[in-house]
Amino acid sequence: MKLYATSISPVHPLQQDRRVSPTSPESSSTPVIDPNLDAAAASIDDADAAGSDAPGTKPGLRARLAASVSDPVLRILVGATVISRLGRGIFLTVTVLYFTLIVGLTPGQVAIVLASASAAGVLASFAGGWLADRFSAKRLLIMFTGIEGLALITYVFADDFVTALVIAVICGLFEQGANSTRSAIIARAFTGESRVHARAVLRAVTNASIAVGSGLGAVALAVGTAEAYRWLIAFAGVLYLLGLFQLVRLPKWIEAPSRAAVAEVVTETGSVDAAATAEAIAAERRSWRRHSPWRDPRYLLLTVLSAVFGMQFGVAELGVPLWILRETAVPEVINAALLILNTIIVVVFQVPLSRGTHDLRTAGRVSAIAAWLMAAACLVYAAAAGLPVGFAIAVLVTAAVTHAFAEVLSQAGGWGLSFELADPVQAGSYQGVFGMGYSVGALAAPLLVNATAISHGLSGWMLLAGIFLASGLGIWAIARVAARRADVAA
Numbered sequence: 304m305k306l307y308a309t310s311i312s313p314v315h316p317l318q319q320d321r322r323v324s325p326t327s328p329e330s331s332s333t334p335v336i337d338p339n340l341d342a343a344a345a346s347i348d349d350a351d352a353a354g355s356d357a358p359g360t361k362p363g364l365r366a367r368l369a370a371s372v373s374d375p376v377l378r379i380l381v382g383a384t385v386i387s388r389l390g391r392g393i394f395l396t397v398t399v400l401y402f403t404l405i406v407g408l409t410p411g412q413v414a415i416v417l418a419s420a421s422a423a424g425v426l427a428s429f430a431g432g433w434l435a436d437r438f439s440a441k442r443l444l445i446m447f448t449g450i451e452g453l454a455l456i457t458y459v460f461a462d463d464f465v466t467a468l469v470i471a472v473i474c475g476l477f478e479q480g481a482n483s484t485r486s487a488i489i490a491r492a493f494t495g496e497s498r499v500h501a502r503a504v505l506r507a508v509t510n511a512s513i514a515v516g517s518g519l520g521a522v523a524l525a526v527g528t529a530e531a532y533r534w535l536i537a538f539a540g541v542l543y544l545l546g547l548f549q550l551v552r553l554p555k556w557i558e559a560p561s562r563a564a565v566a567e568v569v570t571e572t573g574s575v576d577a578a579a580t581a582e583a584i585a586a587e588r589r590s591w592r593r594h595s596p597w598r599d600p601r602y603l604l605l606t607v608l609s610a611v612f613g614m615q616f617g618v619a620e621l622g623v624p625l626w627i628l629r630e631t632a633v634p635e636v637i638n639a640a641l642l643i644l645n646t647i648i649v650v651v652f653q654v655p656l657s658r659g660t661h662d663l664r665t666a667g668r669v670s671a672i673a674a675w676l677m678a679a680a681c682l683v684y685a686a687a688a689g690l691p692v693g694f695a696i697a698v699l700v701t702a703a704v705t706h707a708f709a710e711v712l713s714q715a716g717g718w719g720l721s722f723e724l725a726d727p728v729q730a731g732s733y734q735g736v737f738g739m740g741y742s743v744g745a746l747a748a749p750l751l752v753n754a755t756a757i758s759h760g761l762s763g764w765m766l767l768a769g770i771f772l773a774s775g776l777g778i779w780a781i782a783r784v785a786a787r788r789a790d791v792a793a
Contacts, residue, residue, distance in 0.1 A: 376492045376557065377501050380485070381508050383549035387448065388509045390542030392516020393535055394455060397523050401458070401532045402467060412464045418746070419468055420475030425742040427476040431483030432735020440488050440731065441553045447481035448550065452543025459533040483738045487731035490722055492557045496661040502718045503657035510649045559731060594728040596736040602724055605781050606737050609717045610744035611774040615677055615710060617748025618767070619645060622756050623684060623703075630688040630760070631695045641703040648707035656711050660719035663789060667782025670716035674775020676709035678768035685756070685764035713775065720782055 372378050402408045402416065434443055454473045461467040489501050516539075523535040596602050624638045660666040683702035687695045717737075725733035751770075755763035 372504060374493070374497065374501070376488075376553065377504060379549050379552050380488075380501070380505060383448075383546040384505055384508050385512050386549065387452075387543045387546040388512035389516040389519070390452070390455070390539035392513035392518075393520040393539040393542075394516075395513065396517045396520025397532055397535060400524065401536065405529045405532050406461050406463070406467055408464055408467060412467075416464075416468050416471045420471040421742065421746045423472045423475035424479030425739055425746060427479040428483050428739035428742045429732070429735040431480035432487050432731040432733070432738065434480075435484045435487035435731030435735075436559050436729050439558055440484050440491075441550070441555070441557060444481055444484045444488065444553075445547055445550050447477045447484060448543055449547055451477040451481065452540045452546075455540035455543060456537050458536050458540075479738065479742055483731070483735045486734035486738060487559075488553070488557050490725065490727075490730040490734055491559065496659065498722045499657050499660050499715065499718045500654065503654045503715065506714065507650045507653045510646050510653075514643070514646045594726045596726070596729065596733045599726065599733075601781060601785070602733065602736070605720055605724060605778065606740035608774045608777045608781070609721070609737065610740035612674070612677070612713055612717075612771055612778065613741045613744040614748040614751055615706070615713070615771060616745065617752045618681070618684075618756070619703075619706065619710075621749050622752040622767075623699075625757050626684060626687070627699070629757075631690070631699075632692050633687070633695050633699065634692075637696060637699060641699065644700070644703055645707045645710070648704065649711055652708070653711050653714070656708075657715035657718070660715045661723060663720070663723060663782050663786040666716040666719035666723070667779040667786070668716075669712040670720075670775055670782065671779035673709045673711075673713035673716065674772045674779070676705050676712070677775065678772040680706035680709060681756070681764045681768035681771065685761045688760070709771075716778065716782075720778065720785075724781075724785060 372381050398417075399413060402413045403410070408416070431443070431447065451474055454470055454477065457470055458467070461470055485505075486502075489498055489505075493501050520535060523531045592598070619642070623641065624635075627633050627638055628635060656669070660669055680702045683698060683705060687698040687702070690698060721734065721737045725737075752767070755767045755770075757763065759766070
């Protein structure tokens with residue numbers, strides 16, 4: 304085992320409470336015990352007795368919600384997410400129509416703008432995590448979020464294709480950079496199950512806030528004037544900026560530990576040995592590079608498989624609407640109902656179904672369940688073609704529910720594995736690589752869904768089901784092997 308020198312800074316009390324337990328190797332080998340054990344035991348018994356006798360001891364919904372965000376860092380992130388995702392929901396609702404009706408872009412130009420923004424986010428996903436290992440993650444997150452908010456506001460001045468394209472690329476860059484930086488903060492601010500819990504809470508809050516923001520965005524669609532569109536887009540950008548008041552409250556101890564400076568090598572005569580010092584610096588750099596995610600084949604394979612399975616978002620966003628339009632007699636409004644149903648399931652079930660996925664075996668197990676559910680959802684979606692309207696709606700709702708639970712479980716398993724299999728020395732870079740995989744998957748998803756389900760019908764849906772099943776079971780296999788190796792190492 305190799306030991307690497309790191310600089311030591313004062314530990315914040317909250318950080319110390321979270322990371323060091325009485326039985327951890329970092330703590331003292333002789334725990335401090337309260338000498339008045341009888342009094343302590345009596346007080347505990349009295350409290351237990353009082354709690355068991357009191358009527359209605361089960362905490363209410365408000366108490367459970369408060370407990371789920373009891374961590375101060377998580378409360379800050381949740382507050383910032385609620386505000387900014389409201390703005391995101393507004394913007395997503397009006398984007399395409401704003402580009403088409405107000406800016407005057409053609410459908411082809413709109414597609415180029417959106418695809419370019421997604422492509423820019425691919426590189427930014429890794430860059431955000433990479434930078435968070437080397438600079439202040441707190442300052443990076445504030446800067447990225449602020450620039451994205453300002454860029455959204457500048458959309459009101461867009462009046463041609465080039466301007467809209469430049470703004471969209473800037474938004475894509477800093478949105479994904481902020482996402483990876485936030486993941487790096489979660490990787491360092493929390494440990495074990497609390498990390499997955501934080502991601503689950505933030506995802507539930509994100510979905511709920513975007514849904515509310517979408518309702519606000521409908522105001523512009525109802526009014527239909529250029530001024531209404533522009534005012535709402537500007538309001539969306541302002542909401543991003545208001546979220547900064549939460550982010551500035553993040554504590555300093557969430558930052559990556561500073562890399563220890565290599566001391567100069569001094570000879571017996573007191574002079575500096577330049578050659579030896581240079582070699583020491585080179586050795587430190589080699590040691591740092593050994594912790595790079597690009598040298599971790601297992602993590603890279605996990606990222607690729609997760610990216611493939613993450614294309615299931617493209618099924619809901621593109622595949623299902625087109626399938627309903629082309630192959631069923633179901634009214635198009637059912638697609639909005641299916642999206643609302645998906646949002647409700649994510650908001651309600653993401654947190655409880657994510658519990659325990661910090662454990663490698665549990666994360667692998669839920670990933671396997673998600674694989675089978677997603678494969679089944681694809682086949683059920685396909686079965687809706689040609690059915691009477693009532694039966695088709697029932698089939699589509701069944702498929703959407705199955706799909707939603709596959710989404711929830713796959714996210715929970717992916718978060719657990721992405722955190723637990725990452726090297727903590729470069730936690731930001733690892734989260735950046737994982738996020739970049741999802742960005743690539745999101746970029747490729749429309750092409751895959753169109754080339755399979757939309758172009759080939761039932762056989763295409765079957766191929767898509769096989770792809771999701773293979774990738775999900777591959778994630779399960781990685782988790783099983785990793786758990787066995789962890790047992791051997793223990």
